[in-house]
Amino acid sequence: xxxxxxxxxxxxxxxxxxxxxxxxxxxxxxxxxxxxxxxxxxxxxxxxxxxxxxxxxxxxxxxxxxxxxxxxxxxxxxxxxxxxxxxxxxxxxxxxxxxxxxxxxxxxxxxxxxxxxxxxxxxxxxxxxxxxxxxxxxxxxxxxxxxxxxxxxxxxxx
Numbered sequence: 001x002x003x004x005x006x007x008x009x010x011x012x013x014x015x016x017x018x019x020x021x022x023x024x025x026x027x028x029x030x031x032x033x034x035x036x037x038x039x040x041x042x043x044x045x046x047x048x049x050x051x052x053x054x055x056x057x058x059x060x061x062x063x064x065x066x067x068x069x070x071x072x073x074x075x076x077x078x079x080x081x082x083x084x085x086x087x088x089x090x091x092x093x094x095x096x097x098x099x100x101x102x103x104x105x106x107x108x109x110x111x112x113x114x115x116x117x118x119x120x121x122x123x124x125x126x127x128x129x130x131x132x133x134x135x136x137x138x139x140x141x142x143x144x145x146x147x148x149x150x151x152x153x154x155x156x157x158x
Contacts, residue, residue, distance in 0.1 A: 030102045031132055036062050041091040045069055048084055052076055066092070103131035110138050115146030116153060123150040129158040 029035060036042055042056075042065060049056040049068065052075035056068055069092050076085040104125065111121050124134060134157040141156060148156070 031099065031106070031135070033061065034059070036065060036095065036099075039091075039095045041065075041069075041088075041095040044088055044091050045072060048072055048076065048088055052079055052081075100131060103135055107131050107135045107138065110135065111145060111153075114138075115144055116148070117146075117150065120145070120148070120150040120153045123154045124157055127154050127158055129154075134158065 037059070042060075045065065045068065046056050048054075049072045052072060054068060054072045054075055057064070060068065069088060073085050073088055076082075076088070107124070108121050110116075111124075112118075137157045145153060
């Protein structure tokens with residue numbers, strides 16, 4: 001292989017360097033589309049689902065995981081396996097609460113980094129908006145947040 005490279009380099013010149021590997025940030029994103037797949041909730045769902053004839057796909061989205069969990073919990077209730085049902089419910093709610101807390105933290109960091117006020121963050125949090133959706137909208141806003149009032153920012157992100 002080395003001889004072939006040398007011959008090609010002699011004939012056509014030095015090859016361009018290979019592009020750097022893609023950054024690992026999407027894989028480490030705690031709010032990414034596949035972040036839930038490694039959670040204890042999905043592991044428990046994969047364990048309990050087939051025992052009550054609920055198939056769990058390998059690469060399942062967050063909304064699909066919620067739906068499969070609901071169906072599995074219904075089947076577990078019908079099978080009178082209430083301990084398994086409550087364990088699955090607790091695991092799901094723990095994961096979703098942790099994810100929501102991370103989203104609020106990332107939203108607050110994004111607002112303060114771009115000049116948003118604490119009052120605007122509190123107004124946004126009290127408006128019961130979905131923090132993940134607000135975070136996505138915040139990334140699209142090009143305006144300076146320090147010039148936006150709390151109500152205007154809340155309306156833009158909700």
